[in-house]
Amino acid sequence: MSVSQAYHILFTAGLVWFAILIAVMLIKAIIGPGVTDRILAINMIGTMVICCILILSVLLDENYLTDVALIYAMISYIAVLILATVYIPANPKRKRFGEDVKREVEEGRRYVKEQRAEIRRKMEEEGFKGSTPIDMDGKEL
Amino acid sequence: MLEWILFAVCALLLFAAMVSFTGAVIGAIRFGFVMNSMHAAGIGDTFGILCLVLCLILSIGPGLNMMKLLVILVFLWFNSPVSTHFLIQVEYFTNKELYRFSDRIAGSKTNETASGEEK
Numbered sequence: 001m002s003v004s005q006a007y008h009i010l011f012t013a014g015l016v017w018f019a020i021l022i023a024v025m026l027i028k029a030i031i032g033p034g035v036t037d038r039i040l041a042i043n044m045i046g047t048m049v050i051c052c053i054l055i056l057s058v059l060l061d062e063n064y065l066t067d068v069a070l071i072y073a074m075i076s077y078i079a080v081l082i083l084a085t086v087y088i089p090a091n092p093k094r095k096r097f098g099e100d101v102k103r104e105v106e107e108g109r110r111y112v113k114e115q116r117a118e119i120r121r122k123m124e125e126e127g128f129k130g131s132t133p134i135d136m137d138g139k140e141l
Numbered sequence: 142m143l144e145w146i147l148f149a150v151c152a153l154l155l156f157a158a159m160v161s162f163t164g165a166v167i168g169a170i171r172f173g174f175v176m177n178s179m180h181a182a183g184i185g186d187t188f189g190i191l192c193l194v195l196c197l198i199l200s201i202g203p204g205l206n207m208m209k210l211l212v213i214l215v216f217l218w219f220n221s222p223v224s225t226h227f228l229i230q231v232e233y234f235t236n237k238e239l240y241r242f243s244d245r246i247a248g249s250k251t252n253e254t255a256s257g258e259e260k
Contacts, residue, residue, distance in 0.1 A: 003144045007151070007200060014155050021166045028170050036175045036232040043224055044169060044182050047217065048162065051193050054210065058197050066209040073213060077220045084227035087235050098237070 011059045018052050039083050046076030151196045158192035161185055175232050179225050186221035190214060 022045055029041035050069050057065030119138045134140055161184050168181020194214045198207050 003148055006148055010148075010152055010155060014159065017159050018162070021162055024166055025169070034175060034232075035235050036228055037178070039231065040169065040175065040179060040182060040228055043228070044165065044185065047186055047190070050213070050217070051158075051162075051190065054193065054197055054213070057206075058200055063206055066206055066213065070209065070213050070216065073216055073220070077224065080224045081227055084224075084231045087231045088227070089234060 008059065011055050014055055015052055015059075018048050018055070022048050022052075035087060039080060042083075043076065043080050046072070046079075050076070147199055151199050154192045154196035154199070158189045158196065161189035161192065165189065175236075176229065179228055183221060183225065186217065190217050 025041045025045050025048070029038050029045070032038045032041060050073050053065055053069040053072065057063065057069070115136065119134070119136075122138050165182050165185030168184070169178040172178045172181060191214065194210050198210055201207055201210075
């Protein structure tokens with residue numbers, strides 16, 4: 001057996017093992033109770049795919065695959081950051097759980113009702129003008 | 142003879158990379174708490190990638206591709222902590238039980254607790 005054949009077998013075995021690990025992490029991404037488990041699983045799958053591409057670039061003797069791996073690393077990094085910013089609030093010091101959220105929603109609904117009642121009252125005082133367009137504050141457009 | 146010694150070193154490094162990635166995957170699955178899973182995932186992102194890239198550099202030899210592999214290694218080493226930091230923030234803002242747990246243990250700085258009661 002020559003050295004090149006030995007390298008071929010070694011890298012093929014590595015690729016097969018990486019494929020098994022990626023499949024296991026995919027199961028974790030489906031099962032994982034919670035958002036963070038899934039994003040973490042996707043991040044790890046991305047890292048292992050980069051490793052597979054690098055091994056393939058040596059196995060197939062194709063140099064451009066290292067550039068592909070670099071671009072994929074950048075894309076998976078940005079994907080994880082964007083997925084995370086979906087769940088991170090803009091104002092982190094504000095409380096967002098339970099009764100605080102309910103309180104804020106009820107206050108918002110009360111504010112909208114009051115504004116609409118005021119607009120209706122003004123319209124009744126001045127007389128309904130038909131098709132005159134007004135905005136939310138009651139001013140004519 | 143030297144080629145076979147180089148092959149043996151490459152095989153050893155690849156085996157070490159496989160072991161670290163396996164440990165990272167098992168750790169990510171087995172730990173019930175996500176923060177611990179992230180700690181385990183860091184094994185693959187640091188040591189696993191290092192062993193793999195060293196193995197590939199030894200098999201390729203010096204040249205442009207070796208520099209590209211090193212660039213990928215450094216890029217991934219910079220990315221991993223930033224991604225982990227963002228994932229921890231996601232866990233902090235989406236897990237209600239974690240919020241109450243941390244308030245009970247560390248003591249929140251505001252006068253109100255998470256449920257709106259005053260201390």
